[in-house]
Amino acid sequence: MTVKTRFAPSPTGYLHVGGARTALYSWLYAKSQGGEFVLRIEDTDLERNSQEAVDAIMEGMEWLGLEWNEGPYFQTQRFDRYNEMVDRLLAEDKAYKCYASKELLDEVRAEQEANKEMARYDANHPKIKAVNEAAKDGDPCVIRFRNPTEGSVVFDDQIRGRIEISNSQMDDLIIRRTDGSPTYNFCVVVDDWDMEITHVIRGEDHINNTPRQINIYEALGAPVPTFAHCAMILGDDGAKLSKRHGAVSVMQYRDMGYLPTALNNYLVRLGWSHGDQEIFSREEMIEFFTLNAISKSASAFNTDKLLWLNNHYIKTSEPEYVAKHLQWHLDQQGINKDNGPAITEVITLVGERCNTLVELAEQIRYFYEDFAEFEAGAAKKHLRGVAKEPLEAALAKVEAIQEWTTENLHQMIADVCAELEIGMGKIGMPLRVAVTGGGQSPSVDAVMQLIGQERCVARIKMALAFIAEREANA
Structure with a gap:
């Protein structure tokens, strides 16, 4: 017997977190058994259905990477x-x-x-x-x-x-009904029979439907699938997860800067476990997933844990994968990655500092765009008269560098410190503010290497002009 599961949402709203977890569990069980996964759109509620909701469900499934073997089937086409x-x-x-x-x-x-x-x-x-x-x-x-x-x-x-x-x-x-349209509980049974569904994995809110449906299966002479009903997901406050807890639509998590791998990993652990393991690759999820390891108890959604997982995946995923999902956020923030260094190199350098792709996009803007002014607090603290001599020395050396490497930039900073007999902070922080516009960044030599020589020279000159103006107005 080929194991066959299905995810069967109603297109009356977006793909929410609870539905996404159900879809993930159904998908994982089919994959773990070498079976098939069916997508079915249960659109018999003609008054509440919308094409927008159908599109949102499909977009969410595709974003999560839950590809289906059959479908999407639409119940309205099977009357x-x-x-x-x-x-x-x-x-x-x-x-x-x-x-x-x-x-x-x-x-x-x-x-x-x-x-x-x-x-x-x-x-x-x-x-x-x-x-x-x-x-x-x-x-x-x-x-x-x-x-x-x-x-x-x-x-x-x-x-x-x-x-x-x-x-x-x-x-x-x-x-x-009187208008001739069939109802949900009946359509589901006929669909599961025709589509040869062997396992129905769904939320506990369907438990009351199951005995009714079993009686219909038997009346039709159809095989009765195996059932698994998952407990609900609660918010941080113990109440049923709803809009007031923040994002409930899967695509809202995309918008907030989460990677689909992070959300999948988080959702699989919302009610399922494999020992004490927290981080699962897609292959490990498929290998280890079993229905009897799903908890009967409700799970609480913990945003801090999801953020931790997202940071882990931004840090450890292939930069090409992160770049693929970062592109949407670059477009949203109007950042053209063609105006600077390879995005994968920037992600490798900056990614570990960011919990979300929104933060990552915000923090890498200075690699691709020049800025008109410095961050006020950072400039006030670090672009002072005392920084003039170190920046002038650094500028002369930066302009003279023949081979633009991180190692040579590191040596340049060390040489300025030695010649002026100053600590690293006396040149490192003014240089950071000069080339990035702010006071936070990875190692300044690595940052400068990616920004490029021409831009670094121009920005250091801009910082020196800022200091000169500041002194003139003092």
Whole structure:
């Protein structure tokens, strides 16, 4: 048997973190078993669906690198198949027409609540029975599934263990509306059967749907998949993760400067573990992933830990990979990487200092753009009269360097210190502010090497002009 999983979002919003984790778990399980992963768009809610949401889901899946073997399938393109199966159940008396109006059903429900009974659809209620018996062909009706009245539905959840629900707790759910459109719980079953889904991995909010769906699988004579229901994700404050906790859309994490590898690594650990290991390559996730290692308990989202992971991946990933995802942020900030050194070299030098790609883009601007003024605080502290002589000495040596290497720049700084009998800080910090415009950067010799000789000369001259003006205005 080929293992086949599916991710089946509804296109009523963006791909959120909980959905992304479900997709990741489904994808990983399929890959770990040498199986296949299906993407299905469950778009039967015609009023709330949007193409924008479909595009956002696809964009999120592609950004995360969760490629699918089949799909995307759209339920709205399969209505003929669903209706064929509804008609079959009608013919086999496993479904029936119900003519009761919404108002009547509300009235019956109110009676049940007043009598302290379970509020549920009851085909044998005298009022409902009377309406159904009096109806004529052609009257508006829904089609309801004839749920078994005896026994229980029992299934072995791969995360939660044995779950048993009495059939007496379930009513006859609607499988086709009055407008002829099939409903979610029925479409899901037909899809899973047709697409040969063997394992359904989804959120715990679907547990109540599972016994209803199992009864439909069995009524159709379809194989029942194996189920695994994942616990919810909570915010830092212990409440269910929502917009008020910050980003919940996957692409918002892209916008905030996270790498997809970091988010995938973080999401896989939100409820799953392999010993004490925290950092997982894509290959390790696939190798180690099992359903029985997923926790039954809810997981708390910790932004600090995600930032730590992101910094780790910026530091340790191939610079070409980081550059690929940094490009979007360079475009957002209007930085043209063609106006300076190779972006991979800059990433290697600066990347370890940054938690996000937004920070990285901000911190490398001076490699690609000249600046009109220095950072006020840094200039006030380091571009003073005392820095004039060291900068002039450095300028003369910088202009004279024949081979523009980090080693020669390091030697240049050492020579200035020796000749003027000053400490490294007396030239290092003024030089840093001069060539970067601010007071924070990696080693100034390495920075200067990447900025280039011509730009360094011009910026040191600009710093000396700044000092001269400052002295003149003193």
